[in-house]
Amino acid sequence: MFYKSNIVNAFPIHSSAESKVGAVGSTPPPGPTGVDLYSRFAFAGAVCCSVTHGALTPVDVVKTRIQLEPEVYNKVCLPPCRHFQFCSSCRPASKCRKRASQTRLGFRRAAKFSLGVQTLALTLQTSSHVVLNTPADAVPSVSSREWCLPSARLFGMMVLVHF
Amino acid sequence: MVSAFRQVVRNDGAGALLTGLGPTVLGYALQGAFKFGGYEFWKKTAIDYLGVEKATANRQLVYLGSSAIAEFFADIALCPLEATRIRLVSQPTFANGLLGGFARIAKEEGLRGFYSG
Numbered sequence: 001m002f003y004k005s006n007i008v009n010a011f012p013i014h015s016s017a018e019s020k021v022g023a024v025g026s027t028p029p030p031g032p033t034g035v036d037l038y039s040r041f042a043f044a045g046a047v048c049c050s051v052t053h054g055a056l057t058p059v060d061v062v063k064t065r066i067q068l069e070p071e072v073y074n075k076v077c078l079p080p081c082r083h084f085q086f087c088s089s090c091r092p093a094s095k096c097r098k099r100a101s102q103t104r105l106g107f108r109r110a111a112k113f114s115l116g117v118q119t120l121a122l123t124l125q126t127s128s129h130v131v132l133n134t135p136a137d138a139v140p141s142v143s144s145r146e147w148c149l150p151s152a153r154l155f156g157m158m159v160l161v162h163f
Numbered sequence: 164m165v166s167a168f169r170q171v172v173r174n175d176g177a178g179a180l181l182t183g184l185g186p187t188v189l190g191y192a193l194q195g196a197f198k199f200g201g202y203e204f205w206k207k208t209a210i211d212y213l214g215v216e217k218a219t220a221n222r223q224l225v226y227l228g229s230s231a232i233a234e235f236f237a238d239i240a241l242c243p244l245e246a247t248r249i250r251l252v253s254q255p256t257f258a259n260g261l262l263g264g265f266a267r268i269a270k271e272e273g274l275r276g277f278y279s280g
Contacts, residue, residue: 053190061171
């Protein structure tokens with residue numbers, strides 16, 4: 001049986017999984033359609049995004065300030081970033097890499113990294129399914145690929161941000 | 164990042180951390196509405212256009228396509244508010260908040276100011 005939060009009763013939008021359950025037992029009452037349905041999706045999206053981004057405003061402020069004035073706000077940085085510090089703050093312009101090659105290098109490393117992480121995550125997930133002997137249907141609707149891609153991208157971006 | 168946090172609080176007070184809260188909340192409310200509402204809408208549109216069987220066979224493509232279209236429009240809605248937020252953070256004397264900042268960019272730079280970059 002699926003876990004159902006009370007909030008869902010206030011927003012009666014049924015998932016396909018629920019309607020399958022309903023076919024066996026009781027049929028769920030019809031949910032809203034058309035403009036009513038999509039305005040509910042839009043409302044939910046608006047609330048979620050504004051709450052999460054509103055809560056992260058302080059982090060956003062600090063991030064923007066670091067980007068605006070790296071020499072003032074980012075004295076302490078992650079080890080790999082020591083090699084790629086901002087030109088203006090630490091060394092003469094002539095010692096800097098040409099910008100384009102810097103960008104190419106950064107994206108190449110990010111791509112290598114995110115592909116590597118993605119493959120690793122997919123392998124781990126696949127093998128865990130094999131070990132647990134879970135049929136593919138029992139896995140929640142979010143497929144493993146949809147989880148692995150963002151996490152891999154996250155690691156890729158963490159590499160890219162130093163360039 | 165932690166030291167940058169402390170520096171901001173020390174130099175400008177803890178209130179400075181909430182700079183641009185208004186544009187952030189409104190901007191991402193709009194973006195979220197277009198993104199999640201739009202995603203479901205474009206998915207439905209794609210399924211209607213392709214037919215259920217064809218759409219089921221290419222479901223990853225339908226998901227990717229409809230999320231791309233939704234995000235495209237969502238970010239167009241977000242852009243002016245994000246421009247206002249960046250301005251408020253980068254120039255603390257620019258305006259008092261959402262309304263002031265938005266009105267000033269609109270008056271001084273017009274539409275171009277909101278979508279520059």
